[in-house]
Amino acid sequence: ISQIQINQAGHLAIGGADALKLVKKYQTPLVVYDVSAIRDQIHHFQKVFEDNHVAYAVSYASKAFACIAMFQLINQENAHIDVVSGGELYTAIKAGFPMDHVSFHGNNKSREELEMAVDYQIGVIILDNFHEIELLKQILTAKDAHINVMLRVTPGVSAHTHEYDQTGQTDSKFGFDLKSGQARQALDEVLADSRMTMLGIHAHIGSQIFEVKGFEMAATKLIETLGQWRDETGYVAKMVNVGGGFGIRYTETDDPIAPEMFVDAIVKAIKKRVGELNLPMPAVWIEPGRSIAGPAGYNLYTVGSRKDVPGIRPYVTVDGGMGDNIRPALYQAKYDAVLASDPKAPAEETVRIAGKYCESGDILIQKQALPKTKPGDVLAMLATGAYGYAMASNYNRNPRPAVVFVENGHDQLAIRRETYDDLIKLDQPLQ
Numbered sequence: 001i002s003q004i005q006i007n008q009a010g011h012l013a014i015g016g017a018d019a020l021k022l023v024k025k026y027q028t029p030l031v032v033y034d035v036s037a038i039r040d041q042i043h044h045f046q047k048v049f050e051d052n053h054v055a056y057a058v059s060y061a062s063k064a065f066a067c068i069a070m071f072q073l074i075n076q077e078n079a080h081i082d083v084v085s086g087g088e089l090y091t092a093i094k095a096g097f098p099m100d101h102v103s104f105h106g107n108n109k110s111r112e113e114l115e116m117a118v119d120y121q122i123g124v125i126i127l128d129n130f131h132e133i134e135l136l137k138q139i140l141t142a143k144d145a146h147i148n149v150m151l152r153v154t155p156g157v158s159a160h161t162h163e164y165d166q167t168g169q170t171d172s173k174f175g176f177d178l179k180s181g182q183a184r185q186a187l188d189e190v191l192a193d194s195r196m197t198m199l200g201i202h203a204h205i206g207s208q209i210f211e212v213k214g215f216e217m218a219a220t221k222l223i224e225t226l227g228q229w230r231d232e233t234g235y236v237a238k239m240v241n242v243g244g245g246f247g248i249r250y251t252e253t254d255d256p257i258a259p260e261m262f263v264d265a266i267v268k269a270i271k272k273r274v275g276e277l278n279l280p281m282p283a284v285w286i287e288p289g290r291s292i293a294g295p296a297g298y299n300l301y302t303v304g305s306r307k308d309v310p311g312i313r314p315y316v317t318v319d320g321g322m323g324d325n326i327r328p329a330l331y332q333a334k335y336d337a338v339l340a341s342d343p344k345a346p347a348e349e350t351v352r353i354a355g356k357y358c359e360s361g362d363i364l365i366q367k368q369a370l371p372k373t374k375p376g377d378v379l380a381m382l383a384t385g386a387y388g389y390a391m392a393s394n395y396n397r398n399p400r401p402a403v404v405f406v407e408n409g410h411d412q413l414a415i416r417r418e419t420y421d422d423l424i425k426l427d428q429p430l431q
């Protein structure tokens with residue numbers, strides 16, 4: 001709440017535009033991105049690398065929020081993207097995104113997806129398992145083609161975060177195990193195939209992580225692995241990709257360090273171990289999703305019905321919910337909301353903010369202090385830009401919201417609101 005902008009009318013402003021005017025123009029529920037917040041965060045990451053004199057790539061994890069306009073914006077800032085599906089890759093192609101700046105992740109990429117990646121000569125395929133190496137070998141041979149690859153490994157670090165968000169521990173579905181020698185075997189297979197160029201090693205330890213230590217440990221482990229590989233095989237890596245996962249502030253009580261400070265610690269840990277092992281300094285790649293898209297996003301809702309459960313609490317219901325933001329229901333994720341017409345108005349009651357979906361679990365915020373609201377008031381949920389719209393569904397056959405980009409007071413539609421016709425466009429009537 002400390003970071004929100006308030007304009008002269010006393011209303012919430014996003015990217016210099018009045019939130020209530022945006023609502024008038026685009027209706028609710030509405031997702032709004034402050035474009036300069038996205039640019040600024042990318043710049044903060046880039047500056048850390050520049051200050052440390054390290055070659056790098058900031059690769060936006062597009063699963064956090066992808067659409068053509070977002071990819072265009074990311075490209076304007078010279079950032080890369082990582083994709084995890086043919087659909088994300090297709091969106092990047094349609095956005096005119098430079099294919100050599102695309103990394104492809106996933107623990108079960110299909111033959112079709114790998115073929116697409118090879119046909120478009122994307123920057124790097126991040127190999128996750130032996131089946132995939134075999135598939136890719138077949139495809140490269142059939143197409144008489146080459147491609148860059150990295151190996152994803154599980155460094156054996158379990159991050160302090162929600163269980164579903166952990167990926168770096170040994171017991172994970174992602175990547176090659178380091179301890180048992182799987183990763184080394186994968187390296188041998190890749191080096192033996194002249195159609196694959198081995199760029200380096202990758203690990204991602206989890207998401208919404210607040211502690212620097214896990215990142216430092218994982219990064220150090222990656223460098224030690226590279227040292228071992230050099231000693232055993234002579235292979236010297238050009239890149240180390242440390243993934244994403246830098247935690248962000250969702251509510252007033254969260255107190256993370258700035259996302260780029262995690263990266264600064266990682267880079268320093270890498271430099272130190274590289275020096276000790278006498279390795280050439282690799283380029284450092286990061287894959288932040290949440291920290292780039294999250295804080296820049298706002299979900300705007302209109303207040304509708306209210307129920308006062310006697311002696312317990314009021315429920316204030318808005319015109320969206322788990323269909324446009326599943327995170328509270330799925331991860332017990334916490335958010336703050338403000339009254340868009342007067343974000344600083346003193347609180348008069350503590351309410352539950354409920355969604356309109358037919359499920360008791362569709363509660364957006366369990367406890368929110370607010371001034372008294374009435375039907376028609378606009379509530380803004382803060383920091384909703386990552387894994388909100390990206391995980392949206394048509395549950396209850398509700399159309400997904402529109403997404404608007406705002407910068408310097410200028411607004412433009414990035415994704416139009418779904419219509420009822422959109423909802424039935426795939427339906428096939430009985431014959």
Ligand code: LLP
Nearest residue numbers: 061204207208244245246287288289290387
């Ligand atoms: N790189 C890889 C390989 C990943 O798996 C992920 C996230 C990222 C980068 C980006 O992580 P970030 O910087 O956004 O934390 N739906 C969940 C988050 C799932 C994250 C999956 N992988 C949520 O809403 O919390």
